[in-house]
Structure formats: C-alpha cells, structure tokens
Amino acid sequence: MTLQELQTQVQQTRRDILRMVHAVNSGHPGGSLGCAEFLTALYGNVMTHSTDFSMDGKNEDLFFLSNGHISPVFYSVLARSGYFPVEELNTFRKLNTRLQGHPTTHEGLPGVRIASGSLGQGLSVAIGAALAKKLNNDDKLVYTLHGDGELQEGQVWEALMFAAGKNVDNIIATVDYNGRQIDGDTDHVLPLGDLKAKFEAFGWVVLDEPKGNDLEAILAVLAQAKSLTGQGKPVAILLHTEMGNGVDFMMGTHAWHGKAPSDDQLASALEQNPVTELGDY
Template sequence: MPQLKDIATQVRRDIVRMVHGVQSGHPGGSLGCADFLTALYFKVMDHKPEPFDMDGKNQDLFFLSNGHISPVFYSALARSGYFPVQELSTFRKLNSRLQGHPTTHEHLPGVRIASGSLGQGMSVAIGAALAKKLNNDKNLVFSLHGDGELEEGQIWESVMFAPHHKVDNLIITVDLNGQQIDGTTDDVAGLGDVGAKFEVFGWQVLHMNGNDMDDVVATLEKAKSLTGKGKPIAIIMKTVMGQGVDFMEGHHEWHGIAPSDEQLAKALAQLPETLGDY
C-alpha cells in the first residue's frame, strides 16, 4: 500500500518538525503509531472531516487515550482534512489550538475529548459505543492506549465492564512498544501476556505488527468484521518507539525529548517529503 506508506512517512516528518520547533513534545510513541493513525484516518474509518460534528452521529469515532502522542494525532487530523496543515506550525505555542495534550475548549476539529490523564480514554470510548447502540447508530468506536497506560486501574475497570455489557461495536488498540517514560515496561511494572489478560476478561483479541502497513490495515479490517458478535475487540499492536528514525528507535529516552538541529536534519534525511511540508 504505497500511498498509505507515503502518507505515514509525511506524518513522521511532521512529528519531528513539530516537536523540534518548540523543543517540547513526545516524538517516540508518536513515530511508532504513525502507521496506525494513517491507516485509521485514510483507509479504515468511516468519518467526516467537514463539517466537524462533535457528536459524530452516523460515523466512526476515534479517541486517543494516551494523549501525550498528540503530534501524530494532529498530523493525521490535518492531513485528512480536519483543519489546515499549516496550523501544525503552531504546535504547543501560546494560544494555539494544538496543545501538548489534546483539549476540547480550543474547539480543534477532530478532538472530542481532552486526554493526557492516562487511563480515561477507554471509559469514554465505551460510553460513546453504548450511546451509539442506544441511538441505533451502526458505526464503530476506536481508541488507542499505551502499554504503560495499562498500569492505570481505571483501564481494568473498563476491561471488565465492556464484555459484561457486550459492547461489541468497540475496537481498542494497545500500543505495545515496551517503553515508558521511566524505562522499559518490564522494568517499571511487567505487563505479562497482555493479550491473554484481555481474553480472560472476555474480549476478542487480535495481534498485529503496528509498523507493517499491510498488517495494520488487514487486522483493522478483520476487527471490523468481528464487531456485532457480542464481544468488544482488543488489538495488541507491537510497535517500535521512534520507528522511522534510526537513532530514536527502541529507546525510552525519546518518550518526551525533542531533537536538536543536527538530529532533526538527520531524522528528515530518513523521512522523504511526500505530501509537502507545512
């Protein structure tokens, strides 16, 4: 899928430029999830960028729970038509709609919840999915979560709740990159077999390589085909933190630091401009 891969490359380019521009932000997880967000917004989801409707009736919804990876979210939204691409240049600046963690009071199209306080997004996604059922809305709800975020207790309350209430119009994805702000997830608080945990609670579980675009699209389409069968869907997505920039790959240090001028040049040399820079 060369077109989607080209879009993902530009999204990665946007990410490193945005974070470098204000010497602040979270490039590592953003780069790792670029293929996933590209596949969602340019292929998999039934969504309507314009006019933006906060309720999202009769369209698929996406909630970013690990809100610190806002650069990849903003790039995907802008590149898919929610707001002008040039606005990416305002990332994390004063009075910008593109805050470091997505918020709603700036009224940025595409953002339906404030996120960044980890653990909350799955609860919101479940609520939205149940609302769609009550409204006889046949569309789906998607959400994304970090593996470090699974240490939040609210996550496991949600994991218990969704199968019990047969929230089968919900597809959540866990970004399993093995890294968090203080080190590897194994060192901080070992997660064990994440897929098995979800299965025990009653979820339908799929696995995919989140940095292989063909696998991402195929797995998301398979997940869609499994909705409506009484179980929520969980995708365990293996990614590499910093994917696409060799000196960032697999290092937890890049969770939340910005590249220098020299590092930016090195990163951009690995990420050809495919859609045009902002």
C-alpha cells in the same frame, strides 16, 4: 487511499512530528512516530468519518486517543486528512494555540472529542460513546488507542470489565504495544505479564499483530477486528510497534518518549524521511 498514498502520508507525518517537536523543543516524538502507520491507516482507509466535524459524530466511526501525549501524530493525521489547515501545525504547543501538548476540547479543534493526557481514561469515555451509538441505532464503530504503559492504570481494567459485562461489541481498542514508557521498559517499570490472556480473561476478543509498523498488516488486522464486532464481545488489538520508528537513533530505546531532537538530530531524522509531494507545512 492506495497503499502507496498511505506510505507517502506516513513519511510526511514523520516529518511533521519531528518538525513540530523540534520547533518548540518540547513534545513526545517516540510514541508518535511508532503510531504513524496505525493512525494513517485508520483515518485514510478504515474509518467512516467526515471532516464536517460534529461532537456527536452520528453515523460516523469515532476515534478516541487515550494516550494523549502522542498528540503530534494525531494532529498531523487530522490535518493531512482535512480537518484543519496543515499550516496550523506551525502553532503546536505555542501560546494561544488550538494544538496543545495534550489534545483538549475547549479550543474547538476539529477531530478532537475528548481531552486526553491523564492516562487511563480514554476507554471509559469510548465505551460511553459506543453505548450511545447502540441507543441511537447507529451501526458505526468506536476505535481507541492506548499506550501499553497506560495499562498500569487501574481505571483501564475497570473499563475492560464493564465493556465485556455489558456486551459492548461495537468497540475496537488498540494497544500501542512497544514495550517502553517514560521511565524505561514496561517490563522493568511494572510488567504487564501475558497481556493477551488478561484481556481474554476479562471477556474480550483479542488479536495480536506483531507487525505494528507495517501498513498492510495493520489494514488486515483492523479488517479482521471489524469482522468480529457485533458478536457480543468487545475487540482488542495488541499492536507491536517500535517507539521512534523510522528514525534510527530513536529506535530501540525509551529515551525519546518525551525529548525533542537537536538541530543536528533533526537534520539526520529528516534525511531519513525525505519530503514528499504532500510537502512540509
């Protein structure tokens, strides 16, 4: 996809997120909006992947969403990438839907390889997939996304230690480093300290990208991360994003971590993100 096409999809994905969450008065718009550029770039330009979906994903790059509560952005990007009909976004969080509040596998939704929502588990699963690719002589990569608040889970650090200790160098783990979580700023809830130094102390190569909502910066840092794989160390990206990005009243606060907009708030948010040629679902 061209940069303009990516920008158009990001704008339409923002609309998808807002409309999905508003329709059922439930969901997580803040982190979803903050990761719209990253996931759009990943699926639109970076990963080698197929909409002819299989759980094995042989000879494909794989993506694992660890912070599963930002499912609205994941579902929008999957649908807009052709994994399932865009109209199915209408069923988000409704009875008997495949689009649960947190992604699950038993509904058979194309693009979803693990159930995620219990934070801290995604990296462990992804490392297993990365090791399987090595055993299968599959040279494709495994990508993951994690919330910064999620890093307060101990299992993440066990997985970080394992990946470096076993030279899992075909994985790129990205942290959505927005500084906010459900109860407030991460610095107030449980400070992460010098996150780059901590990852490096655990044996990872770390890239720090301050422009986590800039498509060109995201594409550049992902290309750099890919160039560093295969050298004996796992790779991490600290992606500094803005929770609620693209909607002025949702930015600069943790309040929209898990809250739906009212009718008037939805109208304001959609006015800031006009419908594109891709069209609403």
